[in-house]
Amino acid sequence: MPRERVASFDVEFVSVLGPDGSVDEALVPDASDDELREWYRTMRLSRRLDERAIALQRRGEIGSYAPATGQEAIQVGASAATRADDWFVPSFREQTAALALGGDPTAQFLYAMGREEGAEVPPDANALPPAVPVGSQTLHAVGVAWAERLRDRDRATVAYFGDGASSEGDVAEALNVAGVFDVGVVFVCQNNQYAISTPRRLQSRAQTLAQKAIGAGIDCVQVDGNDVLGSHVVVREALDRAREGHPTLVEALTYRRAMHTTSDDPSVYRSPEEEAEWARRDPISRFETYLRERGILDDETVQAIEADVEETIAAAVERAKAAPPPDPTDVFEHVYATVPPVLRAQAEAFREGRR
Amino acid sequence: MSELRLVEAVRETLAAELDRDDRVVVYGEDVGVDGGVFRATKGLRDAHPDRVFDVPLAESAIVGTGVGLAAAGMRPVPEVQFQAFLYQGFHQLVQHAARMRSRTRSTVACPMTIRTPYGGGVNAFELHSESYEAGFGHVPGLKVVVPSSPAAAAGLLRASVRDPDPVVFMEPTRLYRSTKEAVPEGPDYVLPLGEASVAESGEDVTVVAYGSLFRDAERAAAASDADVELIDLRTVSPLDVETVVASAKKTGRVVVVHEAPLTFGLGAEVAARVGEAALPYLEAPVERVAGFDVPYPMFAREDAYLPDSADVHAAIERVLAA
Numbered sequence: 001m002p003r004e005r006v007a008s009f010d011v012e013f014v015s016v017l018g019p020d021g022s023v024d025e026a027l028v029p030d031a032s033d034d035e036l037r038e039w040y041r042t043m044r045l046s047r048r049l050d051e052r053a054i055a056l057q058r059r060g061e062i063g064s065y066a067p068a069t070g071q072e073a074i075q076v077g078a079s080a081a082t083r084a085d086d087w088f089v090p091s092f093r094e095q096t097a098a099l100a101l102g103g104d105p106t107a108q109f110l111y112a113m114g115r116e117e118g119a120e121v122p123p124d125a126n127a128l129p130p131a132v133p134v135g136s137q138t139l140h141a142v143g144v145a146w147a148e149r150l151r152d153r154d155r156a157t158v159a160y161f162g163d164g165a166s167s168e169g170d171v172a173e174a175l176n177v178a179g180v181f182d183v184g185v186v187f188v189c190q191n192n193q194y195a196i197s198t199p200r201r202l203q204s205r206a207q208t209l210a211q212k213a214i215g216a217g218i219d220c221v222q223v224d225g226n227d228v229l230g231s232h233v234v235v236r237e238a239l240d241r242a243r244e245g246h247p248t249l250v251e252a253l254t255y256r257r258a259m260h261t262t263s264d265d266p267s268v269y270r271s272p273e274e275e276a277e278w279a280r281r282d283p284i285s286r287f288e289t290y291l292r293e294r295g296i297l298d299d300e301t302v303q304a305i306e307a308d309v310e311e312t313i314a315a316a317v318e319r320a321k322a323a324p325p326p327d328p329t330d331v332f333e334h335v336y337a338t339v340p341p342v343l344r345a346q347a348e349a350f351r352e353g354r355r
Numbered sequence: 356m357s358e359l360r361l362v363e364a365v366r367e368t369l370a371a372e373l374d375r376d377d378r379v380v381v382y383g384e385d386v387g388v389d390g391g392v393f394r395a396t397k398g399l400r401d402a403h404p405d406r407v408f409d410v411p412l413a414e415s416a417i418v419g420t421g422v423g424l425a426a427a428g429m430r431p432v433p434e435v436q437f438q439a440f441l442y443q444g445f446h447q448l449v450q451h452a453a454r455m456r457s458r459t460r461s462t463v464a465c466p467m468t469i470r471t472p473y474g475g476g477v478n479a480f481e482l483h484s485e486s487y488e489a490g491f492g493h494v495p496g497l498k499v500v501v502p503s504s505p506a507a508a509a510g511l512l513r514a515s516v517r518d519p520d521p522v523v524f525m526e527p528t529r530l531y532r533s534t535k536e537a538v539p540e541g542p543d544y545v546l547p548l549g550e551a552s553v554a555e556s557g558e559d560v561t562v563v564a565y566g567s568l569f570r571d572a573e574r575a576a577a578a579s580d581a582d583v584e585l586i587d588l589r590t591v592s593p594l595d596v597e598t599v600v601a602s603a604k605k606t607g608r609v610v611v612v613h614e615a616p617l618t619f620g621l622g623a624e625v626a627a628r629v630g631e632a633a634l635p636y637l638e639a640p641v642e643r644v645a646g647f648d649v650p651y652p653m654f655a656r657e658d659a660y661l662p663d664s665a666d667v668h669a670a671i672e673r674v675l676a677a
Contacts (some may be wrong), residue, residue, distance in 0.1 A: 002375070003361035019577070078597065087427070089423075101525045116457070116458060116459065116460050117458050117460065119458055119460075120459055120460050120462045121459055121462045121463050123462070123464070126427075128423075128426055128463065129458050129459045129463060131449045131451070132450075133446065133451075135448065136419065136447065136450060136451060139415065139416055139418075139419025139422070139423065139447065140419060140422045140423035140426065142416070142419075142420050142423060142425065143420035143422060143423020143424040143425070143426070143431070144423040144424070144426060144427040145423075145426060145644065146423070147421060147427035147429045148378065149427060149428065150405065150406065150429065155386065169415060170415055170416075170419060170447075173411075173413040173415055173416040173419070174416065174419070176411055176413065176416075177411055177413065177416045177420060180410075180411050180574050192573060212665075328477065330460070331457070333456055333458065333461075334456050334457045334460050334461045335495050335496050336456070336498075336517035336519075336593075337456070337464065337518075337520055338460070338521045339595060340549050341593070341595075341596065342547070342593050342594055342596055345595065345596075354503060
């Protein structure tokens with residue numbers, strides 16, 4: 001009996017704007033100067049959101065917060081490639097993408113204040129709320145995409161998760177089911193190198209996380225997730241496939257430059273040298289250098305963007321603080337569409353000061 | 356009206372709801388070509404090949420994709436082949452299906468009905484006889500429905516499929532083919548969720564049951580000299596406390612019956628509710644007839660595990676003698 005190769009695979013890596021500023025001109029996405037400035041502005045807006053939220057948490061004005069600092073490029077590059085009616089299925093560190101999709105930063109502060117108001121989905125948005133159990137939301141994305149397929153619509157679904165979540169069974173099931181039904185999901189795995197303290201190498205012996213798609217029979221690609229141009233290119237290609245009804249796993253190599261959440265101290269598990277190396281590869285400074293070299297940004301436009309970002313975040317903080325205080329009796333109202341008698345009795349007792 | 360077995364009532368109702376509402380999607384392991392291991396979905400694929408699917412063997416995916424289908428406007432009605440395998444999707448049920456509405460202040464909901472065969476008495480493999488209704492019932496945001504007859508299955512399933520919130524619909528395997536009865540037809544035959552049924556009115560003692568054990572309770576009531584008021588809970592959660600308490604006040608004696616383990620079971624909840632609201636009316640302690648606090652045994656020993664009508668009859672006699 002022969003021994004023969006019955007299948008073979010490879011994983012492509014894409015980088016357009018390198019950490020050293022080098023550019024693959026053939027791959028530069030077709031985006032206007034205004035669009036590129038908007039991408040830059042959104043990245044700065046998200047970075048500033050993180051800074052303000054961390055400061056507010058330190059002052060005890062909000063609860064725990066999970067910064068996206070360092071991961072702005074993949075989220076902006078991916079979001080800028082979507083259509084307005086595409087679906088957004090986030091984990092809990094996708095505030096950059098939410099902002100890029102037109103979300104109000106006030107919601108981020110409300111959520112960090114422990115208020116469900118921050119997770120409300122506006123009626124015109126095709127989006128799901130933040131999902132805390134890592135990886136679990138990837139299955140929802142498959143269901144959403146399946147629903148779009150059943151209705152013969154070409155909306156794509158973008159699902160975010162991380163390197164830690166790649167170890168979860170739900171992610172394996174989601175990739176597998178997406179492959180079997182051939183539905184239009186773009187799985188964006190932000191490999192930010194750490195699941196709280198656990199490094200990437202302890203999640204899997206696989207050489208890449210992208211190759212987890214191979215076992216599910218679906219397309220995959222690895223990209224420099226700190227390169228907004230490269231991220232945009234690969235996600236746009238994946239979205240094109242999604243509109244044809246085919247899933248893709250994109251592994252975006254990035255780095256969580258801040259803490260897991262404000263409750264975490266990364267100095268326990270990683271070195272200042274490592275952090276400095278990734279600071280050098282920061283997605284925002286890299287993109288700014290690129291835009292300045294091409295005359296798309298200058299000191300004046302950068303200052304204008306900074307002022308605008310500052311004002312936008314300050315206004316969002318004020319709106320969140322000025323929101324009417326939470327009505328605790330609301331908790332009874334959103335369990336079922338109609339409050340059942342057993343729950344109504346508890347609500348009435350609570351209003352009367354009994355339990 | 357046509358004479359149907361319970362499994363046929365489920366099938367006819369699914370067929371009618373698939374016809375009525377193009378948002379309804381029926382899927383699960385072996386539900387398509389095979390028609391389900393109990394044949395509950397037999398033939399449905401013929402009329403609706405696009406909305407009746409076989410899926411990979413992955414229960415978390417069955418529940419989790421349902422959350423997404425529902426969020427995107429569909430009405431998923433997945434089958435989980437046996438209730439014990441719903442444990443593999445339990446986290447999707449608890450973390451997402453049950454919480455999507457509260458998480459988003461009702462801006463996203465999860466109208467999904469998970470059908471799953473439950474319960475013992477059919478000589479099945481290990482982990483094919485579970486009754487975890489109390490566990491599902493302990494999750495705020497879920498509804499848990501357990502029919503006890505073909506007609507109840509049709510009316511309750513129709514209500515579940517149309518309900519705006521997630522429902523775990525537990526079908527008693529022991530009753531799938533045991534009896535036929537006349538089942539009302541048509542889109543208006545709906546039995547409301549959250550309402551117990553007073554199946555037989557009586558003055559002496561209240562027997563509360565649901566699912567397959569309701570049939571044992573019925574036999575015990577028929578064999579008793581007492582005037583038994585027989586309540587079929589139908590919906591385990593949200594519990595119809597009002598009907599149970601009203602009956603307890605009338606009879607002063609209550610027996611609760613289920614095949615799930617005794618401790619932390621539905622009987623404990625019913626007894627507590629009766630104690631809170633009807634204690635001055637009680638002539639006897641509330642009696643619970645339930646499974647033992649042991650893992651459901653393999654079938655050679657399941658007769659020892661399962662309560663039967665003689666156990667219910669004995670409990671009726673005890674509360675009457677108190």
